[in-house]
Amino acid sequence: MLLAKLSFAALLGASLVAAQLGATYKCDPAVCKAPACRCASTAAPVANPPQFLMLTFDDSIQDSVWTQAQSLIANRKNPNGCPAKATWYTQVFYSDPYLTQTWYAQGNEIADHTVDHITPTGTYQQIEGMRKWASELAGIPLGEIKGFRYPFLNYSAESIAMITKMGFEYESSMSASGADNVWPYTLDYGTVNDCLGTYPLCGVNLNATGLWEVPMYGVTGTDGAQHLMDPYNDVGVTPEATTAMYRTAFDAHYAGTHVPFGVYLHPVWLGKTAPNPTNPVVTADGTPKLNAVAAFLDYAMTQPNTWMVTASQMVEYMKNPVPADQLAAQPYMSCTPNPPLPTNICNAVAGATAAGAAAPEVCNLITGAFKTCYGCPVSAPTLLDPSPAKVNTARFPLPKTCDSLWWDPVTGTCTCTAPGCTYTATARPVNMDQNSIYAVGGGNGTAGGNGTSSATPGSGSSSGNGTPVSTTAPAKAAASGIIAGLEPLYAAAAAVVVGFFA
Numbered sequence: 332m333l334l335a336k337l338s339f340a341a342l343l344g345a346s347l348v349a350a351q352l353g354a355t356y357k358c359d360p361a362v363c364k365a366p367a368c369r370c371a372s373t374a375a376p377v378a379n380p381p382q383f384l385m386l387t388f389d390d391s392i393q394d395s396v397w398t399q400a401q402s403l404i405a406n407r408k409n410p411n412g413c414p415a416k417a418t419w420y421t422q423v424f425y426s427d428p429y430l431t432q433t434w435y436a437q438g439n440e441i442a443d444h445t446v447d448h449i450t451p452t453g454t455y456q457q458i459e460g461m462r463k464w465a466s467e468l469a470g471i472p473l474g475e476i477k478g479f480r481y482p483f484l485n486y487s488a489e490s491i492a493m494i495t496k497m498g499f500e501y502e503s504s505m506s507a508s509g510a511d512n513v514w515p516y517t518l519d520y521g522t523v524n525d526c527l528g529t530y531p532l533c534g535v536n537l538n539a540t541g542l543w544e545v546p547m548y549g550v551t552g553t554d555g556a557q558h559l560m561d562p563y564n565d566v567g568v569t570p571e572a573t574t575a576m577y578r579t580a581f582d583a584h585y586a587g588t589h590v591p592f593g594v595y596l597h598p599v600w601l602g603k604t605a606p607n608p609t610n611p612v613v614t615a616d617g618t619p620k621l622n623a624v625a626a627f628l629d630y631a632m633t634q635p636n637t638w639m640v641t642a643s644q645m646v647e648y649m650k651n652p653v654p655a656d657q658l659a660a661q662p663y664m665s666c667t668p669n670p671p672l673p674t675n676i677c678n679a680v681a682g683a684t685a686a687g688a689a690a691p692e693v694c695n696l697i698t699g700a701f702k703t704c705y706g707c708p709v710s711a712p713t714l715l716d717p718s719p720a721k722v723n724t725a726r727f728p729l730p731k732t733c734d735s736l737w738w739d740p741v742t743g744t745c746t747c748t749a750p751g752c753t754y755t756a757t758a759r760p761v762n763m764d765q766n767s768i769y770a771v772g773g774g775n776g777t778a779g780g781n782g783t784s785s786a787t788p789g790s791g792s793s794s795g796n797g798t799p800v801s802t803t804a805p806a807k808a809a810a811s812g813i814i815a816g817l818e819p820l821y822a823a824a825a826a827v828v829v830g831f832f833a
């Protein structure tokens with residue numbers, strides 16, 4: 332108890348420090364203007380803004396976590412009648428490409444969370460490798476992979492500059508609470524988050540012009556402690572308390588300037604046979620935790636003008652903020668593609684069934700089985716080769732001129748026939764050579780493996796060296812005063828219990 336009280340006292344002291352550090356942040360709104368730039372601020376960007384709620388999942392997308400993740404978004408609607416959406420910060424290892432593609436086809440977001448989540452995670456190879464895997468095995472258009480979250484939330488100045496160079500639109504690893512509970516902003520003038528204690532990035536030029544920061548918003552428990560990810564796993568926090576603390580914090584955001592709210596989960600904790608966070612050798616029924624989150628979402632989504640959005644929708648909003656009554660008319664909130672989306676994502680033909688040649692292939696690899704519409708690789712993805720050569724070349728890779736929503740990898744045709752679904756990729760092609768992004772003009776490398784519609788498997792070089800940049804950033808939990816929510820502990824526990832870093 333003494334320790335807890337000391338921690339609480341330290342937190343209060345740290346909050347005062349935060350306010351002082353915030354004063355060193357220099358950003359002139361007259362110079363830094365939307366859509367390219369926005370200063371950090373707790374003030375609403377317009378009068379009467381909507382209340383945004385971001386639900387995010389981290390780590391691998393696989394069968395064992397799919398049901399619980401789906402249950403949290405199923406049957407939820409935004410005020411315009413469109414499905415509520417969520418973001419998945421996806422790691423390559425142990426993810427199922429077919430489920431990853433399905434998540435995307437549902438209108439949700441796939442963001443980058445590295446290849447293996449383990450070895451130095453802020454490196455080029457880790458980050459670019461996920462892009463390569465997602466585009467070549469899961470049919471995610473490169474231009475739709477817009478965001479990045481650091482494993483263990485362990486960012487550094489060097490790696491933030493690197494993802495800016497790589498063309499990412501936003502990052503979401505910094506935590507916010509109290510004085511730094513700001514609306515999303517660009518990092519042109521540095522960060523205002525995680526400035527407590529001795530964390531060295533506040534006041535530092537991050538070389539991140541135009542890179543949006545979508546902060547992770549902490550919540551306060553009844554003991555005064557701050558919680559961030561998977562709060563139900565924190566000491567002394569029951570499922571009931573989880574619902575209550577989410578609700579109290581959400582109400583405060585709602586009653587204030589409508590600063591966006593977030594729920595940050597690893598869905599592996601929510602399954603019927605989840606790891607036990609305090610004893611990794613046994614399992615625990617995560618259903619009460621799942622129900623606790625669902626109860627909060629049920630409550631939040633009944634509050635007027637509350638929208639459950641992806642992080643990239645959030646960024647689109649910040650580029651051109653509008654009052655709540657105009658949000659439904661914004662194109663990025665639309666959910667009515669024309670013609671209707673295919674029902675079978677593998678052959679992109681509306682009404683078709685996932686059978687025969689159009690079915691996803693099942694790939695049995697040394698790390699386990701997964702499914703893909705884009706042809707099984709000859710070996711399991713690795714950090715150095717996240718998208719190995721294909722067993723056969725019968726499936727056509729996603730071209731630049733068609734979204735996978737409409738691409739038939741079996742026949743190599745784009746089934747989009749209406750203006751509303753045309754697509755032209757403009758994102759930087761995959762290039763596993765790190766040096767290329769430091770070339771003049773940001774390096775629009777020519778070795779991308781995602782651009783043709785021939786039967787040749789995407790073949791971007793996988794032999795890049797990916798020289799590690801600094802990964803020695805101090806732990807965020809210590810820096811921010813927030814209980815970071817067991818991302819590190821989680822990874823270790825999951826590795827022991829279920830054999831993957833989900």
Ligand SMILES: [Zn+2]
Binds near residue numbers: 444481
């Ligand atoms: Zn993670």
